[in-house]
Amino acid sequence: MRILLATDAWVPQINGVVRALSTTVRELEALGHRVEVIGPDRFRTVPAPSYPEVRLALAPGRALARMVDAFAPDAVHIPVEGPIGLAARRLCLKRGWPFTTSFHTRFGDYFARKFRISADIPFALQRWFHNAGSGFMVQTDTLERELRGRGFRNIRRWGRAVDTGLFRPFDGDPGFDRDFLGLPRPVFLNVGRVSAEKNLEDFLRLDLPGSKVVVGDGPQLADYRARYPGVHFLGYRTGDDLARHFAAADVFVFPSRFETFGLVALESLACGTPVAAYPVPGPLDVIGDRPVGALDEDLRTAALRCLEIDRAACRAFAEGFSWRRCTEEFVANLAPIPSVRALAA
Secondary structure, three states, X not given: OEEEEEOOOOXXXXXXXXXXXXXXXXXXXXXXXXXXXXXXXXXXXXXXXXXXXXXXXXXXXXXXHHHXXXXXXXXXXXXXXXXXXXXXXXXXXXXXOOOEEEOOOOHHHHHHHHHOOOOHHHHHHHHHHHHOOOEEEEOOHHHHHHHHHOOOOOEEEOOOOOOOOOOOOOOOOOOOOOOOOOOOOOEEEEEOOOOHHHOOHHHHOOOOOOEXXXXXXXXXXXXXXXXXXXXXXXXXOOHHHHHHHHHHOOEEEEOOOOOOOOHHHHHXXXXXXXXXXXXXXXXXXXXXOOOOEEEOOOHHHHHHHHOOOOHHHHHHHHOOOOHHHHHHXXXXXXXXXXXXXXXXX
8 A cells, every 4th residue: 555644743853753653654664555754854844833843844735735646645644733734634635535644642731731721722623633534543542532522533543552672671681781870779760852741840840769860852951951950861862772761760750641642651661661650641541550650640659659560560561562563553544545546637
């Protein structure tokens, strides 16, 4: 199948959405599909407000249509509600093509908190965007129930997984020392974007023994460094280096309340590191009452409970999440375009 991905979230951005999409593309190609990604790097762009590393395509409509015609897809998937996503949605509707979308960001909750508006307004905009498609992919039971209640239609399940070859405990790897950070134990780690919507200050304020470490970058990094001098901010890490930091930590602390899944939590578990989080969508689905983490409205209590969790159990749990199975779900959810060339004529 010739699969077109029209996405505003793509490399060189570093976030969970891009990691999930790029892994899916690799798996699709391994299954024999041909994939074309139309991302911001193929257009003139401007930086997103407050997020300069995120580039937004300028007026992508005509150029995108030419790219679509040159590829002649059998199916179109639109993951993100940005300029590229809007242009691809408009093109598909104009041509009468079915298409699928997916839910990656809880804009409703974030904007309600940041701007003190009703979450119904941004959720209504997302509902308008996604309900035009033939299929709307979500990651978890909790999210599916919530979005059905908000009027989203044509919902299909597309789960998440973890690369257990990359994210691993490193036990027995030559030269690996869990104390390579040289910090007092226990080490409490957070990995992710250093920005307001990640609720990171709930972690930074915690009174915890040992050391607190943050891996990531973002618009609040300089401010948090200045206000929390006792926290070790290490900037971006990727690939094997990122996995080593997960494996070196004693507990992964995940303070976000606005997640659709929380891929970083699964990456931490694959490295043998238990997860402390709030009992909210995302962590509830990944962790729940399983013996691989702790969920509590008192995040400090959850973090300290994780120190008693068996690291081998965390790794064993993560090994059950297969990207191949998730990618097969994705393919089954796609909406094939009948006679593309005839429709485009």
